[in-house]
Amino acid sequence: MASIFDRRNIPAPTAESFAPMPYNAPRPLTSSAARVDLKNKREIDAISKRRQQDKWQEEAWEYFDLIGEIKASATLIASVMSRVNLYGAYVDDSSSVPSSVRRVEKLDEDFVKTVEDTLWWLESGNGGTSGLLRTAALNMFVTGECYLVREPARFSSGEGEKWQIRSIDEIAATAGRKSQVVIKPRRDSKPMDFIPLPENGYVCRMWRPHPRFADEADSSMKGILDTCDELLLINRTASATAKSRLNAGLLFVPDGFSNVAQADGISVEGEDGAMTDDVSDSFEEDLIDVMTTPIADASSASAVVPIILRGPEDLGEKIVHIKFERSFDPQLAERANKALDRILAGLDIPMDVAKGLSGVKYSNAILIEEQLYKAHIEPMILLIVDQLTVGFLRPALRAQGVPEDLVQRATIWYDPSAITAKPSKAEAAVTLYDKKAISLQALRRANGFSESDAPSDLERVQRLAEERAVLSDALSESLLDTMVPEEVKEQARQQQLATSDPASANALNQALGGDPAAAGAPAAPVGAEGDTAAPATSNVQSPPTLLEP
Numbered sequence: 001m002a003s004i005f006d007r008r009n010i011p012a013p014t015a016e017s018f019a020p021m022p023y024n025a026p027r028p029l030t031s032s033a034a035r036v037d038l039k040n041k042r043e044i045d046a047i048s049k050r051r052q053q054d055k056w057q058e059e060a061w062e063y064f065d066l067i068g069e070i071k072a073s074a075t076l077i078a079s080v081m082s083r084v085n086l087y088g089a090y091v092d093d094s095s096s097v098p099s100s101v102r103r104v105e106k107l108d109e110d111f112v113k114t115v116e117d118t119l120w121w122l123e124s125g126n127g128g129t130s131g132l133l134r135t136a137a138l139n140m141f142v143t144g145e146c147y148l149v150r151e152p153a154r155f156s157s158g159e160g161e162k163w164q165i166r167s168i169d170e171i172a173a174t175a176g177r178k179s180q181v182v183i184k185p186r187r188d189s190k191p192m193d194f195i196p197l198p199e200n201g202y203v204c205r206m207w208r209p210h211p212r213f214a215d216e217a218d219s220s221m222k223g224i225l226d227t228c229d230e231l232l233l234i235n236r237t238a239s240a241t242a243k244s245r246l247n248a249g250l251l252f253v254p255d256g257f258s259n260v261a262q263a264d265g266i267s268v269e270g271e272d273g274a275m276t277d278d279v280s281d282s283f284e285e286d287l288i289d290v291m292t293t294p295i296a297d298a299s300s301a302s303a304v305v306p307i308i309l310r311g312p313e314d315l316g317e318k319i320v321h322i323k324f325e326r327s328f329d330p331q332l333a334e335r336a337n338k339a340l341d342r343i344l345a346g347l348d349i350p351m352d353v354a355k356g357l358s359g360v361k362y363s364n365a366i367l368i369e370e371q372l373y374k375a376h377i378e379p380m381i382l383l384i385v386d387q388l389t390v391g392f393l394r395p396a397l398r399a400q401g402v403p404e405d406l407v408q409r410a411t412i413w414y415d416p417s418a419i420t421a422k423p424s425k426a427e428a429a430v431t432l433y434d435k436k437a438i439s440l441q442a443l444r445r446a447n448g449f450s451e452s453d454a455p456s457d458l459e460r461v462q463r464l465a466e467e468r469a470v471l472s473d474a475l476s477e478s479l480l481d482t483m484v485p486e487e488v489k490e491q492a493r494q495q496q497l498a499t500s501d502p503a504s505a506n507a508l509n510q511a512l513g514g515d516p517a518a519a520g521a522p523a524a525p526v527g528a529e530g531d532t533a534a535p536a537t538s539n540v541q542s543p544p545t546l547l548e549p
Contacts, residue, residue, distance in 0.1 A: 018373060018416055021382065024094040028379040029208055033391030036147075036181070036203040044179040047171060057143040057168060060221040063228040064142050069340060070221075070228070073349045074141040080377055080419050082134035086122075086385065088115035088393075089413035098413045111406055118396045119412065122388075124162040135165040136384050140208060141348060144219030147171045148392060150202035151183065151195065171203065204391040208383065224346040231339040234332060241328055250322035257311035258283050348376050373419070381414050388412045458492060 037043045064070055089098030090107060101112045122129050139146035146165050153161045166183060172194070174180045181203060182194035197203065210218035287307065294303035309316075344354045353372055389412045397407045429446030432438045444453060455463070 018370075018419075020097045020414060020416060021378065022094070022096050023091050023098050023411065023413075025382070027382050027386070028375075029383040031206070031383045031386040031390075032209045032214065033204055033206045033387040035391060035395060036205055038181055038197060038201055038203060039199050041179050044173045044181055047181065048173045048175075051168065051172075054168075054217065056222055056225060057145070057217070059225050059228075060142050060219070061167075061169070063221070063225070063232075066232060067228060067343070069344060069354055070347065073344070073347050073354045074138055076353070077141055077349060077376065077380060078134045078137040081137040081380060081384075082127075082130040083418045084133060084381055085415040085418055086119065086129050086133075086388075086412055087415060088112075088119050089411050091409045091411055098411055101410070111402060114397065114400055114402060115393075115410055118393060118400070121163050121396075122392075124160070125164040126162070132163070132165050133384065136206070136387075137380055139165065139167050140219065140380060140383065142219060142221055143168060143217060144208040144222075145217035146206055148202075148204040148206060148388070149183065149197070152198060152201065154195070206384075206387040206391055220346055220348045224343050227339050227342045227346070231336060231343065234336045234339065238328070238332055238336070252318075252320040252322060253287075254315050254318045256315050257309045348380075350376070373416075377419070378416070381416070385412045385414055461492065 036047070064074060088101045090101050090104045091098045092104065101107055101115045104112075122132055125132050127134065136146055145168050147168070147170075149164055149166050149171070151162050151164055153159060169187075170184050172182055172184050174182060174191075174194075181197045181201075183197065184194055186193065207217040208219060210216040290302045290307050293300045297303075341351070344351045347354060350372055389410075393410060393412050394407050397410060398404070402410075426447045429438060429443050433440070433443045440454070441451065444451065
């Protein structure tokens with residue numbers, strides 16, 4: 001069976017700063033991985049115990065969902081990680097980059113096939129190894145812990161067995177005398193929705209150990225939880241202040257005003273039978289109508305014509321609009337910006353990258369890209385490949401009967417060439433052509449030209465003739481005789497003979513290194529006996545013949 005890792009073999013990156021690290025390179029992030037024994041009740045109960053103790057991880061996921069800058073930063077790291085190519089490697093010299101098992105000649109073919117087929121299992125999950133790396137990077141960024149799980153086939157949905165990364169909230173243990181590890185696919189999943197794992201199943205805990213207690217997980221999110229809470233509190237306060245302005249407040253209008261548009265002398269019969277003017281109720285209704293009509297109909301005259309009131313002069317100053325809105329704290333925005341800067345400074349990503357390079361000059365962008373790779377991407381790559389090697393590859397090889405000496409030298413390694421900036425293909429083609437590494441056809445193809453754009457054989461000869469001063473006459477003639485076909489020489493000769501101006505043809509033929517007589521020069525005089533007269537002697541040597549019949 002052909003392995004996808006064979007098809008993914010890519011030449012080493014040209015940029016030295018992005019080349020894979022040697023096997024014994026220092027690890028900025030220490031990794032840990034251990035298989036969970038699904039038959040051991042103590043190890044099963046430890047899953048639930050860790051979830052109860054490490055409440056900070058639940059908070060970290062909440063802030064990941066609520067703070068866009070954190071989510072964007074984590075997604076950026078995960079997206080870059082998903083483009084890393086993994087391959088089965090063999091460590092022959094720990095001070096060098098591990099070689100692909102396919103390229104180590106001394107390895108047995110059965111061992112090579114076993115390694116490749118074992119790595120092929122990781123392609124069974126959603127998104128293959130790319131999806132696996134992306135999910136693992138997200139979990140390591142947020143909580144510093146996740147699980148590699150071999151999920152059983154579910155015949156009801158038609159899904160086969162697959163290997164996937166699951167978060168710490170998705171792996172749970174059931175209570176009771178006989179505990180069992182299950183997958184909780186949703187936050188609101190009921191016990192009937194759980195996916196039970198068999199006792200012979202495979203669950204591997206992968207985590208970034210805390211420097212104080214190695215069995216506890218650690219991540220950069222752990223140090224900024226209080227600041228995240230402060231930022232959300234400031235945002236909620238600003239939101240409440242903004243919402244309070246949606247209320248229009250109170251409008252105090254003293255008695256005695258009437259709408260000038262309403263008719264005068266409208267009287268109604270009161271309860272006691274007396275006739276009184278109905279002014280107040282009509283005024284309030286008209287006022288509300290005039291103020292709300294523009295909301296529904298922007299073309300209404302009420303949108304531009306002010307309300308005209310009629311009443312005593314001294315009552316005009318007593319109309320008061322009372323607002324219930326809360327005023328904005330001018331320092332609130334400044335506090336929010338400072339809190340956000342502290343959060344971005346504490347994440348495993350450069351602050352300028354997290355802010356989208358908005359304040360960075362173009363000349364500094366490349367340095368930030370390299371800083372992002374060296375300080376944040378590559379440590380995450382080394383962390384995950386070490387975890388997959390220790391927690392997945394080597395246990396799987398031992399289970400298949402591979403000798404221990406080969407198991408200890410087998411590893412999963414990475415090729416970062418897909419995530420590094422590539423040089424321009426056209427520029428690279430010119431360089432490779434100058435070094436005689438590619439053909440003219442490849443050079444034209446890289447620059448977007450077709451073979452119809454290639455110069456004709458005659459044009460090539462003319463160009464070489466113009467450049468012949470660079471070479472000696474003898475070398476030029478020998479080179480052209482080798483490169484130019486006979487039919488091209490004949491074609492050039494016929495073109496010169498057809499020239500109407502003998503002097504011009506002679507000059508062109510001389511430029512080509514030909515014989516003047518062959519280009520229509522005047523023939524030498526013929527003697528009386530029909531023999532050609534001997535040419536006049538000259539100290540000037542004739543140019544070497546280029547186009548000989």
